[in-house]
Amino acid sequence: MGEIYECIPNYSVGKDEETIEQIAGCFDDQEGVNLVDYSADEDHNRLVVTAIGSPDGLIKSCLESVRVAVDKIDMNEHTGEHPRMGAVDVVPFVPVKNATMEDAVDVARSLAEKIGGHFDIPVYLYEKAATSLDRENLADIRRGEYEGFSDKISKEEWMPDFGPGKVHPTAGVTAVGARKPLIAFNVNLKTDDLSVAKKISRRVRHSSGGFRYCKAMAVDLDEDNLTQVSMNMTDYSKTPLHHVYELIKSEADRYGVDVVESEIIGITPADALLDAAGHYLQLNDFSSEQVIENRLLEDL
Amino acid sequence: MGEIYECIPNYSVGKDEETIEQIAGCFDDQEGVNLVDYSADEDHNRLVVTAIGSPDGLIKSCLESVRVAVDKIDMNEHTGEHPRMGAVDVVPFVPVKNATMEDAVDVARSLAEKIGGHFDIPVYLYEKAATSLDRENLADIRRGEYEGFSDKISKEEWMPDFGPGKVHPTAGVTAVGARKPLIAFNVNLKTDDLSVAKKISRRVRHSSGGFRYCKAMAVDLDEDNLTQVSMNMTDYSKTPLHHVYELIKSEADRYGVDVVESEIIGITPADALLDAAGHYLQLNDFSSEQVIENRLLEDL
Numbered sequence: 001m002g003e004i005y006e007c008i009p010n011y012s013v014g015k016d017e018e019t020i021e022q023i024a025g026c027f028d029d030q031e032g033v034n035l036v037d038y039s040a041d042e043d044h045n046r047l048v049v050t051a052i053g054s055p056d057g058l059i060k061s062c063l064e065s066v067r068v069a070v071d072k073i074d075m076n077e078h079t080g081e082h083p084r085m086g087a088v089d090v091v092p093f094v095p096v097k098n099a100t101m102e103d104a105v106d107v108a109r110s111l112a113e114k115i116g117g118h119f120d121i122p123v124y125l126y127e128k129a130a131t132s133l134d135r136e137n138l139a140d141i142r143r144g145e146y147e148g149f150s151d152k153i154s155k156e157e158w159m160p161d162f163g164p165g166k167v168h169p170t171a172g173v174t175a176v177g178a179r180k181p182l183i184a185f186n187v188n189l190k191t192d193d194l195s196v197a198k199k200i201s202r203r204v205r206h207s208s209g210g211f212r213y214c215k216a217m218a219v220d221l222d223e224d225n226l227t228q229v230s231m232n233m234t235d236y237s238k239t240p241l242h243h244v245y246e247l248i249k250s251e252a253d254r255y256g257v258d259v260v261e262s263e264i265i266g267i268t269p270a271d272a273l274l275d276a277a278g279h280y281l282q283l284n285d286f287s288s289e290q291v292i293e294n295r296l297l298e299d300l
Numbered sequence: 301m302g303e304i305y306e307c308i309p310n311y312s313v314g315k316d317e318e319t320i321e322q323i324a325g326c327f328d329d330q331e332g333v334n335l336v337d338y339s340a341d342e343d344h345n346r347l348v349v350t351a352i353g354s355p356d357g358l359i360k361s362c363l364e365s366v367r368v369a370v371d372k373i374d375m376n377e378h379t380g381e382h383p384r385m386g387a388v389d390v391v392p393f394v395p396v397k398n399a400t401m402e403d404a405v406d407v408a409r410s411l412a413e414k415i416g417g418h419f420d421i422p423v424y425l426y427e428k429a430a431t432s433l434d435r436e437n438l439a440d441i442r443r444g445e446y447e448g449f450s451d452k453i454s455k456e457e458w459m460p461d462f463g464p465g466k467v468h469p470t471a472g473v474t475a476v477g478a479r480k481p482l483i484a485f486n487v488n489l490k491t492d493d494l495s496v497a498k499k500i501s502r503r504v505r506h507s508s509g510g511f512r513y514c515k516a517m518a519v520d521l522d523e524d525n526l527t528q529v530s531m532n533m534t535d536y537s538k539t540p541l542h543h544v545y546e547l548i549k550s551e552a553d554r555y556g557v558d559v560v561e562s563e564i565i566g567i568t569p570a571d572a573l574l575d576a577a578g579h580y581l582q583l584n585d586f587s588s589e590q591v592i593e594n595r596l597l598e599d600l
Contacts (some may be wrong), residue, residue: 097593280577291569
């Protein structure tokens, strides 16, 4: 098996069923690509596709989807709760198997160059693929959004990495990047008091003193009288799920609140959970070579 | 990816390096087969090979290895601590991916028929492949060993499933079977008092009242002043590793003894550890479809 990546492109369409299906379809019938999931949100007016596959297959699928998005989406008519700057808003690549982060950066650059060249869309490289420090953070690139980008792009420090120095009149601009796998990990608390979930979220997240690779916010789960610590784990190899879980449990306990359950939304690398099992079972000297599935992926 | 099995053939050779290498080599250069491990024990005078692969590849490798074993091993000159009845003593198949236990039984039958036909070796089907209840347990088939088999085979109830009704003069008889994956799971205790490990082993193992799919014995780890509860988990889906681990910890605690570490020897299906992670993290509604590696094995 060659290099395998996860690719999670985001498009500025959340209501037009036909366009949504057409974009998702670009990842469905492609050789070497597996469409894992796609979900559109009407309030955000945004579509998120998750696919895994070979670099060639994913780049082909992405380019086909850009063609559909350019055809069907007019950013001048787009409104939604989620910040955005283009019809194809952002395309991150995540190394999954037999690929390093440097390989993922190469794939991102290759796609970025093609989008810029074939579709006359300005493209910015971000996160691990960024060409300068002030382009690492996607939020910095996106600041000003589609409406403000005509001014922004004329500044020398915001010259795009690929494509023209001028916003595409209907498709805006696009960011392509490489990053670590992100795990959406939620822990549900047996209380309808949102202030407890808020206090715990502040304790676990990086921005207020918690774990380096954890983003967290409190969410009210009205229907079940529960509240949730909703998290994005941005590097499970350095901030393990089980450390975050244990801290949440201990903090909840301090408020007399039980943890009801946790959940992982979407896909996860097996390693994130194998690490947790190893921790709790006190597994010594365990190697991922000992997992049959990893043998199959490497050797057959 | 088609059907994938684990195959763990055992041969009655533990000292003759050349024969050991030649047998292992049959699994090393075969298309569709991955040699995971092989280890020979001089006291047992026995070689255990672990391989994973396609049914066709594994059957080819097995047949090549039977040819070597028949050529090189004379059971009349074989002695060792481990009970045995043939040069190729036992060949179990374990369904790993895209295969049911019924499929594994078919593969076992197919190999058994070929060994019986091509090499004039009587073959017995055992465990899930057994043709009658009294042939399910390998120990029942092997009772009497090589030396006693000429008498045993002449009894109607011990007529072999394939091959001649007469023991092969140098290669003896062979058992071929299908079974669930077995996980070798050990838990080390911070005491040199073997009686504690013995008492705990009796608590966790099936034969003395413990878990249905757990075999356990106490082992002295002289060099480290530790003792060990050494286990074979014969169906992790019904007797999970974490239940056994927790009981061992709780029993050890009762004797004032700490658990130092645990270990898995050899290979394991990822699911055994994913289940443990799910238990400790209170993961709700988690499906193995959410694991990227499983997606890759199923769909690419």
